[in-house]
Amino acid sequence: MTPTPPTSGAPAGMQDALGAFLGAASLAEGARALARLLSETSGLPVALALPGEEGSAGVDSYGSDSGLPSECAFDRLARLAEWALQGYEDMGLLRDGLGEDAGDAAVAAVPLLEQGVAVAAVALPRQQRAALPGGPESLAWLGHIVATRRDRGRAAADATATERQHQRRFRTMDAQLRLLDRERQKFQALVKRSDAAVMVLGSDLKIRWVNREMGRIHLGDARPESELHGSVCCDVCRQGNGSCTECPVRAALGGAPIAHGEFKRVINGVPRQLYVTAQPIRGPEGGVEEVLVTMQDLTGLDILRRSEARMRQLFDGSVDSILMVEPSTLRIVLANATACRTLSAGEDLGALGLDALFSVPELGRVRAYLDALLAGRPAGGADFEVRAPRGPILCNVVATPFDLDGTEVLMVQMRDVTAVRRLERELVHADRLASLGTMSAGIAHEFKNRLAPLRGLAQLVASGAGDPDRVERYVPRLLEELDRLARLVRDVLDAARPQEARRERCDLRSLVLGHVEEFRHECADALHAQGVRVLDSVEGERPEVVAVDAEQLRVVFQNLLKNALEACPEGGEIRVEVKAEGGRVTATVADTGCGMDARVRERILEPFFTTKGARGTGLGMCIVKSLVEANDGVLEIHSEPGRGTEISVTLGEVGTSGNRSPGLQTSGDEERREEAA
Amino acid sequence: MKGAILVVDDEPGIRFVYEEYLGDLGFEVHAVGDGVSALREAEACRPVLALVDMNLPDMGGLEVIRRLRETHSGMAVVVISANPPERHLAELASLRVDGALEKPVELEQLGEVARRFAA
Numbered sequence: 001m002t003p004t005p006p007t008s009g010a011p012a013g014m015q016d017a018l019g020a021f022l023g024a025a026s027l028a029e030g031a032r033a034l035a036r037l038l039s040e041t042s043g044l045p046v047a048l049a050l051p052g053e054e055g056s057a058g059v060d061s062y063g064s065d066s067g068l069p070s071e072c073a074f075d076r077l078a079r080l081a082e083w084a085l086q087g088y089e090d091m092g093l094l095r096d097g098l099g100e101d102a103g104d105a106a107v108a109a110v111p112l113l114e115q116g117v118a119v120a121a122v123a124l125p126r127q128q129r130a131a132l133p134g135g136p137e138s139l140a141w142l143g144h145i146v147a148t149r150r151d152r153g154r155a156a157a158d159a160t161a162t163e164r165q166h167q168r169r170f171r172t173m174d175a176q177l178r179l180l181d182r183e184r185q186k187f188q189a190l191v192k193r194s195d196a197a198v199m200v201l202g203s204d205l206k207i208r209w210v211n212r213e214m215g216r217i218h219l220g221d222a223r224p225e226s227e228l229h230g231s232v233c234c235d236v237c238r239q240g241n242g243s244c245t246e247c248p249v250r251a252a253l254g255g256a257p258i259a260h261g262e263f264k265r266v267i268n269g270v271p272r273q274l275y276v277t278a279q280p281i282r283g284p285e286g287g288v289e290e291v292l293v294t295m296q297d298l299t300g301l302d303i304l305r306r307s308e309a310r311m312r313q314l315f316d317g318s319v320d321s322i323l324m325v326e327p328s329t330l331r332i333v334l335a336n337a338t339a340c341r342t343l344s345a346g347e348d349l350g351a352l353g354l355d356a357l358f359s360v361p362e363l364g365r366v367r368a369y370l371d372a373l374l375a376g377r378p379a380g381g382a383d384f385e386v387r388a389p390r391g392p393i394l395c396n397v398v399a400t401p402f403d404l405d406g407t408e409v410l411m412v413q414m415r416d417v418t419a420v421r422r423l424e425r426e427l428v429h430a431d432r433l434a435s436l437g438t439m440s441a442g443i444a445h446e447f448k449n450r451l452a453p454l455r456g457l458a459q460l461v462a463s464g465a466g467d468p469d470r471v472e473r474y475v476p477r478l479l480e481e482l483d484r485l486a487r488l489v490r491d492v493l494d495a496a497r498p499q500e501a502r503r504e505r506c507d508l509r510s511l512v513l514g515h516v517e518e519f520r521h522e523c524a525d526a527l528h529a530q531g532v533r534v535l536d537s538v539e540g541e542r543p544e545v546v547a548v549d550a551e552q553l554r555v556v557f558q559n560l561l562k563n564a565l566e567a568c569p570e571g572g573e574i575r576v577e578v579k580a581e582g583g584r585v586t587a588t589v590a591d592t593g594c595g596m597d598a599r600v601r602e603r604i605l606e607p608f609f610t611t612k613g614a615r616g617t618g619l620g621m622c623i624v625k626s627l628v629e630a631n632d633g634v635l636e637i638h639s640e641p642g643r644g645t646e647i648s649v650t651l652g653e654v655g656t657s658g659n660r661s662p663g664l665q666t667s668g669d670e671e672r673r674e675e676a677a
Numbered sequence: 678m679k680g681a682i683l684v685v686d687d688e689p690g691i692r693f694v695y696e697e698y699l700g701d702l703g704f705e706v707h708a709v710g711d712g713v714s715a716l717r718e719a720e721a722c723r724p725v726l727a728l729v730d731m732n733l734p735d736m737g738g739l740e741v742i743r744r745l746r747e748t749h750s751g752m753a754v755v756v757i758s759a760n761p762p763e764r765h766l767a768e769l770a771s772l773r774v775d776g777a778l779e780k781p782v783e784l785e786q787l788g789e790v791a792r793r794f795a796a
Contacts (some may be wrong), residue, residue: 441760444759445732445759445760446759448759448779448780448781449688449691449732449759449780450688450690451780451781452688452690452691452694452759452780452781452782453688453690453691453693453694454690454781455781456690456691456694456695456698456781456782456784457690457693457694459698459783459784460694460697460698460784463784474697477690477693480690481690484690610734611734
């Protein structure tokens with residue numbers, strides 16, 4: 001229905017009013033203008049209800065107050081405006097006889113929808129309608145115009161809304177398309193350059209799209225990717241070796257949601273282990289149109305897997321329990337199979353923690369050990385008692401800092417030494433008993449040897465019945481033998497007594513040179529008779545001061561020098577050298593005498609072992625060794641039969657030498673040759 | 678005439694006592710202190726009895742006896758040791774040793790041995 005032009009045909013006198021109404025800036029303004037005009041031209045009171053901002057209608061009145069609807073009618077008028085406001089549009093046109101109370105009033109309530117909602121309502125007493133310009137019909141026109149305007153506004157608004165809606169939809173679609181295109185470009189760029197091998201096959205197994213990695217590296221085809229398009233995948237892939245039996249592409253074409261396969265290929269002469277995944281791409285109708293194929297080269301991974309298995313075997317197969325421990329909490333983060341077997345009765349070692357393996361006092365020692373290690377003082381290994389499920393065991397524990405995937409942990413290696421330590425204790429005990437046995441046998445033997453001539457001499461004297469010749473002949477000899485026996489007793493005591501050094505700082509050079517001088521003096525006759533020269537050489541001018549027991553060292557050097565003299569019955573040389581190195585001083589006594597073979601060299605320090613027959617007790621070197629050790633020295637013996645013997649004593653501050661523990665080292669010609677090499 | 682007696686002992690005191698005592702008894706005594714000298718002396722004096730100490734500086738008493746047995750088959754050998762002789766029983770038996778004495782030896786006992794083998 002085409003609306004009649006708004007003002008044409010309107011009753012005369014209404015033209016202006018309608019014009020003002022239609023031309024107003026807003027409907028509310030228009031309605032007010034109209035109401036004012038109605039009142040002025042008719043001289044009648046006009047009430048105008050307009051909805052307020054909050055939706056409740058306010059009522060304006062124009063002209064005199066008389067003749068306006070009663071309070072109640074006003075209420076209804078306002079309610080009517082609210083109804084219109086709430087969307088009851090069909091109530092918009094002229095309504096007569098609005099209830100009994102408003103029976104004499106004509107009410108126009110028109111919802112005017114523009115930029116939200118506006119409602120204009122005009123109430124006129126019925127008997128005064130005739131006074132309206134244009135008569136009562138003018139009200140009908142008013143409604144008509146209002147409705148037209150409303151319809152036109154609504155249609156225009158509808159059209160605009162539709163247009164806007166379409167535009168919005170287009171814009172959305174366009175944005176989505178752009179987004180898709182961007183994603184497509186990103187995806188393509190990614191896949192093209194990716195080191196993942198990707199290709200798309202048609203259902204005819206022809207290559208539709210392939211990236212560089214797949215073409216060159218995995219399929220071993222040097223052609224550009226574009227040239228591979230259209231080739232059948234098997235022709236490119238097999239390259240004369242392998243079969244398609246393990247290939248999952250056909251399974252994907254058959255509709256499998258995703259298919260996998262692993263096969264070997266020799267590509268450019270290199271054997272490869274390939275892992276292939278095929279995924280169907282379905283068309284709009286749901287059929288499989290393409291297959292997306294990806295490949296991974298597991299060759300490196302395969303090597304790693306094998307290497308990992310080997311390392312794991314080493315780790316788990318170790319006879320030691322190995323634990324990776326978080327240092328601050330002592331939480332066990334990794335344990336090998338041996339640890340699980342030895343230290344737990346099936347429970348998770350990780351849940352236990354290292355502290356659960358030790359008793360409280362033992363844990364204190366363990367912590368002290370680990371703290372020392374963490375503070376940078378490498379402590380070597382230590383024995384701790386561990387609470388194992390099958391009872392306490394003694395473990396030798398060695399901890400070292402370890403980088404576990406970038407986290408600093410402690411690698412704690414625990415070796416069960418329960419049996420070893422017990423055996424060691426038994427051995428030490430047995431060794432002591434054996435030493436005691438050897439010692440006693442040696443002492444008994446020596447005493448018997450000394451007693452034999454004493455008894456014989458006494459008998460010889462006795463059998464002479466006071467013969468003065470006999471007494472004179474045998475008694476001095478008897479006294480001499482008694483002295484030897486006394487010397488033996490003293491030597492035995494010296495060898496057996498724990499040596500305690502009363503150490504004072506003295507210059508080792510002058511000490512040794514003094515002993516050499518003393519020896520030259522004491523043994524001048526023997527040296528002369530045997531034709532032995534004593535040479536001394538001292539390195540440097542500086543005194544070499546060390547803390548030693550000078551009296552004990554006198555015994556040491558007198559013994560060594562006398563041994564050297566006795567080793568040179570046919571003449572020769574005895575050289576005495578003193579030299580200093582790194583805070584330690586070494587004094588060496590070397591002779592060019594008969595030397596020792598391996599058998600003698602091995603036994604030289606045994607008590608009562610002697611090569612001098614009755615001239616020696618076999619205790620000299622034994623005493624030398626214990627005195628050198630008492631002074632924290634190191635005794636070294638080198639000897640070769642026929643070439644001589646070299647014995648050195650190294651003394652000095654043990655604290656600074658560190659790596660050399662007091663003790664003995666012997667070597668013969670074999671070792672010397674090695675040293676020379 | 679009494680035969681020669683070879684004394685092999687590294688103790689000079691013992692050698693002295695044996696020489697004196699056996700010499701008093703009228704025996705010709707040759708006393709040496711080590712194995713090598715013993716073998717050399719045996720060649721020179723052809724003893725009928727050797728009194729050998731088991732503990733010698735250069736070679737063991739057993740070795741000395743073995744070598745003496747090779748060259749002097751008729752000679753009697755008596756071992757004199759500071760260790761109880763039971764220790765070396767098997768070896769002594771295999772070397773057909775004629776007797777064993779433990780130090781210190783009673784001189785009378787020594788005289789009996791000398792008379793038995795060398796008179």
